[in-house]
Amino acid sequence: xxxxxxxxxxxxxxxxxxxxxxxxxxxxxxxxxxxxxxxxxxxxxxxxxxxxxxxxxxxxxxxxxxxxxxxxxxxxxxxxxxxxxxxxxxxxxxxxxxxxxxxxxxxxxxxxxxxxxxxxxxxxxxxxxxxxxxxxxxxxxxxxxxxxxxxxxxxxxxxxxxxxxxxxxxxxxxxxxxxxxxxxxxxxxxxxxxxxxxxxxxxxxxxxxxxxxxxxxxxxxxxxxxxxxxxxxxxxxxxxxxxxxxxxxxxxxxxxxxxxxxxxxxxxxxxxxxxxxxxxxxxxxxxxxxxxxxxxxxxxxxxxxxxxxxxxxxxxxxxxxxxxxxxxxxxxxxxxxxxxxxxxxxxxxxxxxxxxxxxxxxxxxxxxxxxxxxxxxxxxxxxxxxxxxxxxxxxxxxxxxxxxxxx
Amino acid sequence: xxxxxxxxxxxxxxxxxxxxxxxxxxxxxxxxxxxxxxxxxxxxxxxxxxxxxxxxxxxxxxxxxxxxxxxxxxxxxxxxxxxxxxxxxxxxxxxxxxxxxxxxxxxxxxxxxxxxxxxxxxxxxxxxxxxxxxxxxxxxxxxxxxxxxxxxxxxxxxxxxxxxxxxxxxxxxxxxxxxxxxxxxxxxxxxxxxxxxxxxxxxxxxxxxxxxxxxxxxxxxxxxxxxxxxxxxxxxxxxxxxxxxxxxxxxxxxxxxxxxxxxxxxxxxxxxxxxxxxxxxxxxxx
Numbered sequence: 001x002x003x004x005x006x007x008x009x010x011x012x013x014x015x016x017x018x019x020x021x022x023x024x025x026x027x028x029x030x031x032x033x034x035x036x037x038x039x040x041x042x043x044x045x046x047x048x049x050x051x052x053x054x055x056x057x058x059x060x061x062x063x064x065x066x067x068x069x070x071x072x073x074x075x076x077x078x079x080x081x082x083x084x085x086x087x088x089x090x091x092x093x094x095x096x097x098x099x100x101x102x103x104x105x106x107x108x109x110x111x112x113x114x115x116x117x118x119x120x121x122x123x124x125x126x127x128x129x130x131x132x133x134x135x136x137x138x139x140x141x142x143x144x145x146x147x148x149x150x151x152x153x154x155x156x157x158x159x160x161x162x163x164x165x166x167x168x169x170x171x172x173x174x175x176x177x178x179x180x181x182x183x184x185x186x187x188x189x190x191x192x193x194x195x196x197x198x199x200x201x202x203x204x205x206x207x208x209x210x211x212x213x214x215x216x217x218x219x220x221x222x223x224x225x226x227x228x229x230x231x232x233x234x235x236x237x238x239x240x241x242x243x244x245x246x247x248x249x250x251x252x253x254x255x256x257x258x259x260x261x262x263x264x265x266x267x268x269x270x271x272x273x274x275x276x277x278x279x280x281x282x283x284x285x286x287x288x289x290x291x292x293x294x295x296x297x298x299x300x301x302x303x304x305x306x307x308x309x310x311x312x313x314x315x316x317x318x319x320x321x322x323x324x325x326x327x328x329x330x331x332x333x334x335x336x337x338x339x340x341x342x343x344x345x346x347x348x349x350x351x352x353x354x355x356x357x358x359x360x361x362x363x364x365x366x367x368x369x370x371x372x373x374x375x376x377x378x379x380x381x382x383x384x385x386x387x388x389x390x391x392x393x394x395x396x397x398x399x400x401x402x403x404x405x406x407x
Numbered sequence: 408x409x410x411x412x413x414x415x416x417x418x419x420x421x422x423x424x425x426x427x428x429x430x431x432x433x434x435x436x437x438x439x440x441x442x443x444x445x446x447x448x449x450x451x452x453x454x455x456x457x458x459x460x461x462x463x464x465x466x467x468x469x470x471x472x473x474x475x476x477x478x479x480x481x482x483x484x485x486x487x488x489x490x491x492x493x494x495x496x497x498x499x500x501x502x503x504x505x506x507x508x509x510x511x512x513x514x515x516x517x518x519x520x521x522x523x524x525x526x527x528x529x530x531x532x533x534x535x536x537x538x539x540x541x542x543x544x545x546x547x548x549x550x551x552x553x554x555x556x557x558x559x560x561x562x563x564x565x566x567x568x569x570x571x572x573x574x575x576x577x578x579x580x581x582x583x584x585x586x587x588x589x590x591x592x593x594x595x596x597x598x599x600x601x602x603x604x605x606x607x608x609x610x611x612x613x614x615x616x617x618x619x620x621x622x623x624x625x626x627x628x629x630x631x632x633x634x635x636x637x638x639x640x641x642x643x644x645x646x647x648x649x650x651x652x653x654x655x656x657x658x659x660x661x662x663x664x665x666x667x668x669x670x671x672x673x674x675x676x677x678x679x680x681x682x683x684x685x686x687x688x689x690x691x692x693x
Contacts, residue, residue, distance in 0.1 A: 275532035
């Protein structure tokens with residue numbers, strides 16, 4: 001083996017630039033600057049440059065915070081030798097914005113719900129996944145398998161581009177002592193002056209408008225009529241007349257609201273204290289309150305309307321793989337991670353931690369009470385819900401929301 | 408030669424920093440404001456549609472007026488609270504002056520989100536104030552639960568330490584012997600304050616006002632967590648454009664309007680005040 005040449009030997013090469021041979025170390029200022037610049041460039045670029053064949057060292061996910069399970073993640077990191085780096089978001093549109101502005105290079109895994117994955121796929125923000133590499137998908141309830149659940153399959157090519165893992169509705173949680181069940185079974189209860197000052201809704205503009213849109217279309221009688229676009233009614237694609245009705249309804253509702261809650265913890269406090277008696281939410285707060293009631297921490301009884309009689313909003317949260325992930329080791333790690341996250345044992349933990357119903361059949365791991373609480377026998381009701389979607393015109397919807405806020 | 412290098416370095420680094428992180432983003436914001444968005448897509452067509460929407464939409468003018476009123480009220484209240492506090496620290500603080508002033512900065516050791524959420528807990532239906540009232544058999548104070556009053560309380564809480572610090576520093580550099588001189592010439596304590604202390608510390612007061620007013624104009628967190636259904640302010644509406652609604656071009660136009668409004672507000676205040684008489688020495692000898 002040839003030994004490395006000592007630096008001092010290289011540096012002592014005679015310098016004959018000015019015709020006078022010199023010995024010893026001679027450093028030109030330009031060379032130093034060039035070296036520093038090159039070094040800085042390499043240092044800055046190093047984290048972003050790696051050969052395609054190299055084993056992945058990091059797995060970056062754009063996800064909802066509530067689904068993070070530190071112990072499961074730690075075990076996965078240890079097993080695969082990768083560091084899991086999550087970035088959290090709240091609404092789909094926020095994640096979509098992040099992906100569109102170069103996020104496919106910043107994230108390997110992405111979460112989305114409703115119709116958003118198909119939009120991501122159309123816009124090439126995510127790529128296909130191979131269910132054969134994700135064996136835990138065999139535990140999916142039949143209604144969520146690709147044969148029945150078409151939202152995650154490209155109709156043209158038949159490829160799958162996402163794996164569902166949790167589902168739910170945007171139903172109404174209410175205090176049974178203050179609001180009778182027949183009233184709470186209608187979206188109209190959220191607009192009832194009889195409950196002025198004791199109602200709350202989320203701050204999400206899409207779901208507020210869409211939910212009001214179902215009620216407006218029902219009252220206008222347009223929900224079952226042929227639509228201008230020839231498709232069935234979708235509360236995320238409202239006509240201008242329906243949007244005008246929604247704006248009027250939301251302005252009226254404003255006077256009835258105590259607040260628009262920003263997070264589940266706030267809503268739970270408001271419901272517990274009795275300051276709020278009904279609010280639309282993802283049933284997570286409802287389950288928290290039921291758990292508290294079971295432990296004797298609260299006396300109030302709460303119930304949850306899964307799908308109001310006019311129709312309701314539903315969602316299926318999915319794991320997706322970003323289009324920035326190439327075939328090979330990185331894709332394998334991504335699919336392996338999804339597989340880890342949807343095993344029945346992990347899904348049971350996720351259900352308990354996040355308060356969500358799972359798309360994976362975990363009935364064998366659950367008590368009868370848990371099966372009822374997490375709607376394990378009610379997956380069929382998903383077909384009655386309108387899936388979360390992108391508004392037909394975000395500009396029009398933003399104007400409606402702003403006018404309501406300013407009114 | 409060495410001095411020239413030092414000057415170039417000292418001025419060059421901040422200049423490059425400001426150009427890269429302030430001027431360039433601001434210019435890109437101006438450019439974006441003249442484009443438009445369509446369902447989360449930026450369409451690079453030059454137009455003034457966003458400004459027309461802001462001027463004629465009504466809602467955005469309402470948000471701006473609400474914010475101007477809120478920022479004005481919060482800044483005035485902060486000044487009213489900060490002056491006696493700062494004055495008391497100067498007069499009676501003794502060797503603990505600096506410590507007392509630094510004590511006002513303690514809340515800054517936690518994040519703004521945390522402070523606002525803590526305040527939400529304090530003012531909310533289950534908060535300390537209403538819990539005590541209800542325990543005493545009184546009705547809860549509804550005007551502090553998710554209202555503009557709650558937002559104003561939150562903003563005063565957030566920015567009061569800045570105003571106190573600025574006025575304290577102004578008073579610290581003020582020559583108190585001038586008050587003695589005024590009293591020797593027969594001025595009452597009130598007249599000495601009105602004619603000597605106040606005008607000679609007006610510049611510091613204005614700086615405190617501006618440092619409270621400008622961030623209040625673009626406040627997002629306090630109205631979001633404390634403001635309730637009627638509490639949407641301009642900054643909150645602007646943040647919405649960059650968040651869930653994805654109408655970035657309209658948001659950029661709102662940002663440009665906010666920037667110009669802030670400059671006009673500062674200029675209006677500056678034009679009405681004779682800076683040389685306020686203790687400001689930055690203009691050199693007149």
